[in-house]
Amino acid sequence: MIDPLEARTISVQPLTQEAFVPFGDVIELCKAPDFLINQELCGRHHDLAQLDFSPQMGNGRAGISLFDAVPRRLPYQLEMMERHPLGSQAFLPLHEAPFLIITAKDNDGYPARPQAFVSAPGQGINFHRNVWHGVLTPLQSDQHRCGLFAVIDRIGEGNNLQEVWFQEPYLIIQ
Amino acid sequence: MIDPLEARTISVQPLTQEAFVPFGDVIELCKAPDFLINQELCGRHHDLAQLDFSPQMGNGRAGISLFDAVPRRLPYQLEMMERHPLGSQAFLPLHEAPFLIITAKDNDGYPARPQAFVSAPGQGINFHRNVWHGVLTPLQSDQHRCGLFAVIDRIGEGNNLQEVWFQEPYLIIQ
Numbered sequence: 439m440i441d442p443l444e445a446r447t448i449s450v451q452p453l454t455q456e457a458f459v460p461f462g463d464v465i466e467l468c469k470a471p472d473f474l475i476n477q478e479l480c481g482r483h484h485d486l487a488q489l490d491f492s493p494q495m496g497n498g499r500a501g502i503s504l505f506d507a508v509p510r511r512l513p514y515q516l517e518m519m520e521r522h523p524l525g526s527q528a529f530l531p532l533h534e535a536p537f538l539i540i541t542a543k544d545n546d547g548y549p550a551r552p553q554a555f556v557s558a559p560g561q562g563i564n565f566h567r568n569v570w571h572g573v574l575t576p577l578q579s580d581q582h583r584c585g586l587f588a589v590i591d592r593i594g595e596g597n598n599l600q601e602v603w604f605q606e607p608y609l610i611i612q
Numbered sequence: 613m614i615d616p617l618e619a620r621t622i623s624v625q626p627l628t629q630e631a632f633v634p635f636g637d638v639i640e641l642c643k644a645p646d647f648l649i650n651q652e653l654c655g656r657h658h659d660l661a662q663l664d665f666s667p668q669m670g671n672g673r674a675g676i677s678l679f680d681a682v683p684r685r686l687p688y689q690l691e692m693m694e695r696h697p698l699g700s701q702a703f704l705p706l707h708e709a710p711f712l713i714i715t716a717k718d719n720d721g722y723p724a725r726p727q728a729f730v731s732a733p734g735q736g737i738n739f740h741r742n743v744w745h746g747v748l749t750p751l752q753s754d755q756h757r758c759g760l761f762a763v764i765d766r767i768g769e770g771n772n773l774q775e776v777w778f779q780e781p782y783l784i785i786q
Binding site: 464465467471472475476477479480481482483484485487489491499500501502503504505506507508526530531532533534559560562564573574581582583586588589590593 | 639640641645649650651653654655656657658659660664665673674676677678679680681682700702704705706707708723733734736739747748754756757760762763765767
């Protein structure tokens with residue numbers, strides 16, 4: 439028999455391309471750049487995210503916004519998750535502090551048991567369209583701007599937000 | 613009479629929205645967020661860049677790439693500039709180190725006298741389509757990844773690069 443408390447506890451794992459495949463893209467340097475540009479002084483790691491902004495509905499298009507979020511600490515209580523039926527959403531940290539990424543597969547219109555990842559410096563992520571995820575959760579650090587992220591997501595009309603609140607929260611732990 | 617050396621010397625200025633208007637967008641926090649989201653724990657500063665990927669030509673679309681460039685130091689010798697006739701190009705530093713931005717108005721198909729800006733931590737930029745600019749020039753700092761940037765630019769067919777090499781370089785100074 440599983441202790442119900444343990445069943446609601448989720449340990450973080452390192453963010454890797456392989457583990458993140460069901461949810462989206464890890465935006466990070468590849469082993470080697472796709473192209474060397476600018477007199478070989480710059481490596482271009484090319485086209486690292488599957489962007490999808492449902493352009494055929496409500497004039498969906500790509501936009502760049504900034505999110506400025508309150509940093510959190512582990513253990514973190516996960517009370518809700520959300521998804522965006524009309525578009526992908528990428529988060530790019532404008533700093534070198536790790537952040538917490540919570541995501542889940544879909545189980546008949548409801549998030550399955552969540553998974554939690556902690557990024558390494560230099561990693562961003564892109565959630566594919568309609569993938570369940572937690573809200574942006576920077577982790578407290580000594581970097582002044584550790585809550586600041588560029589977000590590449592859909593600008594357009596239509597209802598692009600679905601939220602689920604859990605009857606009992608999950609606890610995300612180190 | 614202007615000393616020819618002085619005529620080829622350009623002093624950097626701080627990067628501000630106002631000064632950058634002729635060239636593109638400064639992507640930075642506004643005085644107040646456009647929306648508070650996530651139970652008011654996150655400010656959304658919304659849709660901060662004029663993206664333009666000429667979708668009607670060569671299936672142009674937005675992409676996210678990473679550029680990993682060799683950091684430079686001032687004074688910096690500017691030998692060439694480039695522009696992208698088919699798309700805007702945004703640079704988002706994945707760190708808090710300043711970077712150097714060189715740009716110019718157009719003068720009959722050739723860059724006018726360049727201007728040089730140094731960013732503050734938390735600032736990114738978006739060059740509008742067909743605006744002359746220097747290649748990505750991170751500035752040397754104690755941040756390990758100060759050469760790493762996310763780039764939001766056009767993925768698609770067609771010739772999207774025009775370069776001009778100066779007969780005599782400019783010198784960008786502090």
